[in-house]
Amino acid sequence: MRRLWLAAALAALYCSSAVAQLRIDYSRLEIKTTDLGHGVYFLGWQGGDSLILVGNDGVLLVDTSVAQMGEKIKAAIARVSDKPIRLVINTHAHADHFGANELLAKGGAVIVGHERLRERMAKGQYLAAFKQTIPPSPPAALPAITYIETMTIHFDGETVQLFHAPRAHTDSDTLVYFKRANVIHASGTFGGDRSYPFFDMSSGGSLAGMIGAEEKMLSLSDDKTRIIADEGDPGSTEGLKASRDMLVTIRVRIQKLIDEGKSEDQIVAAKPTKDLDARWAQQASPLTGDFFTRLAYQSLKNVTPPTRP
């Protein structure tokens, strides 16, 4: 979840005509398919991007996108393979990653996800940062198979390893590592080579967990690994290293200001990300240095967001 979802959330929050222009017209969105080798393809639509693994046994899909994009995801997969979609992995409990689950489950796919993801989907959620309510998912959309720490799936000659990243982008994150293809889906724990990442504290995310997730992915990577970020083209190991270093730098700087007794507003005014913004704050993105500073501050201070409107 990043730009599109943030834009939608902000549009829902501020119903002014200017912001309403940010409302998303999914009928206009196209899915860009990129061949990453060894049967793995990236399906990008500028939201919760998907990966597929295609083989003789069928198709394994990572993340199903929003409900409105489900038919387009199916059509994009059909252009690559005429085999059935057998397995779906959901990386985390944001609706742009599980929204079309029900459609795919009704088509025969078995859904896999972290235990917390199933709980969050079943209960419904409230995203305090954007005052957004996500309703409970119908039973057919819930993962049939859950895991707690790690899981390995052997699919058509590929080894697909699932690692839970505790309290990172959310508390339901799965990092998905395609060993032979050398590709990792980062769930939402990486913002790409040039963007601050987002973490959702009302869904159990934290700055420390984001750093831990990026460390874990670095331990799996070599210089040719492609890392699927929360949005946009696949990132690089260099970008992931730089992102981890940036997060650690921000944590140290903000913790120092907290230790000096500064308030949230004083810390934002001190611009602790000033020299980092040129690389990490994309133009027109709501993920500015100030926004990320507030997120980091609240995480370090253990500010508990409200769990209902």
Ligand SMILES: [Zn+2]
């Ligand atoms: Zn997300």
